[in-house]
Amino acid sequence: MKRLTLTALAAAVALTAAPASADLIVPNLSYRTGPYGANGTQYADGFNDYFTLLNERDGGIGGELIQVPECETAYNTEKGVECYEATKEGALVFNPLSTGITYQLIPKVGVDKKVLYTPGYGRTSAKNGKVFEWVFNAPANYWDGASVAIKYLLDENGGDLSGKKIALVYHNSAYGKEPIRTLQELAEKHGFTLSEIPIEAPGQEQKSQWLQIRRDQPDYVLMWGWGVMNQVAIQEAANIRFPMENFIGIWWAGSEIDVTPAGAGANGYKSMTFNGVGMDYPLYDDLKTHVIDPGKASQGGEHVGSAVYSRGLYAAVVIAEAIRKAQELAGTSAITPEQLRDGFENLDMTDERLTEIGLPDFGPAFQLSCANHGGNGMARVQQWDAEAKTWNLITEFTEPDNEVLDPLIAEDSEAYAQEAGVTPRDC
Amino acid sequence: MDQLFFAAEVFLNGLMTGVMYSLVALGFVLIFKASGVFNYAQGVLALFAALTLVGIQQGQVPFAHLINAIFGTHVESFGWTLPSIAAIALTVLVMIGLAILIETLVLKHLVGQEPIILFMATIGLAYFLEGLGDVMWGADIKTLDVGLPQGISDSVEAVTAEWFGYGFFIDRLDIWATMIAALLVAALVAFSQYTKQGRAMRAVADDHQAALSVGISLRFIWIMVWSIAGFVALVAGIMWGTKSGVQFSLSLIALKALPVLMLGGFTSIPGAIVGGLIIGVGEKLFEFWVGPLVGGATENWFAYVLALLFLVFRPQGLFGEKIIERV
Numbered sequence: 010m011k012r013l014t015l016t017a018l019a020a021a022v023a024l025t026a027a028p029a030s031a032d033l034i035v036p037n038l039s040y041r042t043g044p045y046g047a048n049g050t051q052y053a054d055g056f057n058d059y060f061t062l063l064n065e066r067d068g069g070i071g072g073e074l075i076q077v078p079e080c081e082t083a084y085n086t087e088k089g090v091e092c093y094e095a096t097k098e099g100a101l102v103f104n105p106l107s108t109g110i111t112y113q114l115i116p117k118v119g120v121d122k123k124v125l126y127t128p129g130y131g132r133t134s135a136k137n138g139k140v141f142e143w144v145f146n147a148p149a150n151y152w153d154g155a156s157v158a159i160k161y162l163l164d165e166n167g168g169d170l171s172g173k174k175i176a177l178v179y180h181n182s183a184y185g186k187e188p189i190r191t192l193q194e195l196a197e198k199h200g201f202t203l204s205e206i207p208i209e210a211p212g213q214e215q216k217s218q219w220l221q222i223r224r225d226q227p228d229y230v231l232m233w234g235w236g237v238m239n240q241v242a243i244q245e246a247a248n249i250r251f252p253m254e255n256f257i258g259i260w261w262a263g264s265e266i267d268v269t270p271a272g273a274g275a276n277g278y279k280s281m282t283f284n285g286v287g288m289d290y291p292l293y294d295d296l297k298t299h300v301i302d303p304g305k306a307s308q309g310g311e312h313v314g315s316a317v318y319s320r321g322l323y324a325a326v327v328i329a330e331a332i333r334k335a336q337e338l339a340g341t342s343a344i345t346p347e348q349l350r351d352g353f354e355n356l357d358m359t360d361e362r363l364t365e366i367g368l369p370d371f372g373p374a375f376q377l378s379c380a381n382h383g384g385n386g387m388a389r390v391q392q393w394d395a396e397a398k399t400w401n402l403i404t405e406f407t408e409p410d411n412e413v414l415d416p417l418i419a420e421d422s423e424a425y426a427q428e429a430g431v432t433p434r435d436c
Numbered sequence: 437m438d439q440l441f442f443a444a445e446v447f448l449n450g451l452m453t454g455v456m457y458s459l460v461a462l463g464f465v466l467i468f469k470a471s472g473v474f475n476y477a478q479g480v481l482a483l484f485a486a487l488t489l490v491g492i493q494q495g496q497v498p499f500a501h502l503i504n505a506i507f508g509t510h511v512e513s514f515g516w517t518l519p520s521i522a523a524i525a526l527t528v529l530v531m532i533g534l535a536i537l538i539e540t541l542v543l544k545h546l547v548g549q550e551p552i553i554l555f556m557a558t559i560g561l562a563y564f565l566e567g568l569g570d571v572m573w574g575a576d577i578k579t580l581d582v583g584l585p586q587g588i589s590d591s592v593e594a595v596t597a598e599w600f601g602y603g604f605f606i607d608r609l610d611i612w613a614t615m616i617a618a619l620l621v622a623a624l625v626a627f628s629q630y631t632k633q634g635r636a637m638r639a640v641a642d643d644h645q646a647a648l649s650v651g652i653s654l655r656f657i658w659i660m661v662w663s664i665a666g667f668v669a670l671v672a673g674i675m676w677g678t679k680s681g682v683q684f685s686l687s688l689i690a691l692k693a694l695p696v697l698m699l700g701g702f703t704s705i706p707g708a709i710v711g712g713l714i715i716g717v718g719e720k721l722f723e724f725w726v727g728p729l730v731g732g733a734t735e736n737w738f739a740y741v742l743a744l745l746f747l748v749f750r751p752q753g754l755f756g757e758k759i760i761e762r763v
């Protein structure tokens with residue numbers, strides 16, 4: 010009898026936990042544990058909270074509640090694939106926040122017909138929608154980030170970087186190596202010298218690399234780091250007295266947790282970003298009323314407004330807008346992944362729409378199409394104020410150098426198409 | 437000539453880095469020496485100790501997330517900031533308490549089992565402690581400040597600039613780590629050589645059964661050794677945590693200790709130090725000379741290659757005890 014009761018209870022719990030069939034399912038492949046858990050937690054919280062807001066305030070999107078089942082990947086590629094397999098039933102879109110997991114999922118989503126949205130990470134050439142039908146990486150990718158960083162340095166140097174020395178400190182992984190080709194091309198175009206300095210993951214020990222930087226004395230250091238590598242690099246840069254205003258990280262090296270361990274030493278450090286930070290946006294009034302104050306914020310709302318939380322929230326905003334567009338195009342609220350793909354391909358994120366959402370100037374305006382899954386690649390630069398403990402935006406959104414990037418995207422995506430036997434779509 | 441000075445600077449920094457590796461390796465040696473157990477959880481012990489130190493120092497309420505989730509409260513902080521010494525002392529007490537719990541709940545039940553069983557138990561312990569640390573103190577990166585200085589040593593830079601025309605970089609934190617490690621090793625050697633408990637520890641290491649037969653309490657020795665290993669883990673956690681902030685990747689510093697142990701031997705305290713110095717200097721010089729030719733990032737794998745090379749000639753490590761088993 011006791012066993013029967015337990016079985017019934019377990020069945021009841023399983024049924025309760027499963028999303029209602031009419032709901033739209035957006036799994037959150039998150040990581041709250043392990044070496045990268047501090048970053049993953051904030052991103053997952055922002056992602057969850059925006060959908061909670063839509064459910065609580067608007068009753069979902071188009072009358073459909075959004076279910077966000079979470080699965081812990083621990084930033085581990087194998088676990089990420091397991092999570093994908095475990096949650097793909099009925100799911101519309103995946104956003105695993107890991108370039109390693111993304112590379113494994115790209116062939117899978119093509120077979121399963123699920124959308125893969127990788128804002129600011131993943132495979133850069135997925136911007137080519139003709140080859141990567143199911144993958145989207147707007148508003149910006151790694152090559153955009155590299156190009157906008159160089160554009161910023163050009164502005165800082167009166168449009169001339171010839172003779173300058175730029176060092177790239179990078180996570181020795183698929184992610185960290187992404188910008189190398191772009192930077193090599195840009196070095197050739199603008200006449201600066203590029204030195205590439207890999208750091209083995211996780212990156213707790215970087216003495217050799219920063220001694221090399223101290224000896225070589227580059228004018229600027231760019232960083233593609235993640236997790237503990239960022240904190241140690243910023244501390245080591247401060248230790249050798251490298252001028253922080255000449256040290257620029259990609260957006261994944263631009264959160265509060267990257268700079269706070271170095272204290273005052275991190276003052277002036279810069280990073281790229283494609284989303285706003287802080288709570289000074291009208292959306293946060295609604296978030297406070299409907300999510301934070303009623304105690305429905307993910308993990309208690311501890312990280313609301315942080316850089317990585319804001320990026321997770323921004324990813325949810327773009328997905329929600331694509332769902333809205335898909336519903337409009339399909340004439341039904343209960344959309345399929347195919348219809349969501351169409352929604353993404355017709356997405357027009359205007360400044361006006363962001364203002365309507367309550368996030369004016371929070372992200373760049375961009376438009377997607379069948380051929381362009383990456384938008385216009387605009388990004389901006391933010392700078393850390395260690396005393397006020399805030400990021401300040403110091404540039405407007407800037408377009409990358411598409412003259413350099415477009416041929417690279419075409420080349421890489423065509424190579425993938427040949428390798429994977431994909432026939433590019435005609436669009 | 438410049439290359440020579442650069443190499444000298446890399447050599448010195450390699451020595452300093454080696455000391456940091458040795459601090460982690462020491463904890464492994466202590467437990468292996470006394471019980472023959474390779475403690476897989478040593479890296480997590482360093483993480484747990486550092487998390488606890490920051491939590492106590494900053495007045496963080498342990499299990500705050502859990503308490504708030506269950507009772508709907510909003511407790512976060514006790515509202516105090518303790519002086520570093522007081523926080524370190526309280527953390528040492530917590531580590532002693534943890535040692536008692538580990539002995540009572542895990543080790544006591546495994547007396548007489550094969551070393552592999554005890555090793556497996558420490559794997560379980562590592563994952564449990566990592567989860568416990570997460571639930572207890574949260575997953576955020578915490579800034580650790582116990583007053584240790586960081587950054588380039590101006591005096592070293594000025595003196596070397598005057599002597600060689602090139603100012604060497606030495607991190608002040610590394611200088612402190614070296615002094616602390618020297619004190620720690622001297623204290624540990626003195627303890628094991630000249631105190632009754634230290635001699636008892638060595639007796640247990642030599643032969644459990646013989647030690648028991650002369651009235652040495654195995655349980656007391658294990659608690660004592662795990663407490664000391666916890667203290668060493670705290671020191672390692674402070675040094676590494678000061679540099680990177682206290683975060684969960686801190687447990688991975690154990691990976692840097694393994695080649696040190698292979699090289700220095702699992703049973704020798706001086707071996708852990710000498711092994712650390714050789715690994716530190718070896719990997720840094722290799723990266724300096726060969727790294728640029730092969731694309732860099734050689735340190736992680738080269739440390740193991742170096743350790744394996746030593747193993748070929750001295751399987752027991754530089755200072756390890758030679759094991760002779762007659763068939």
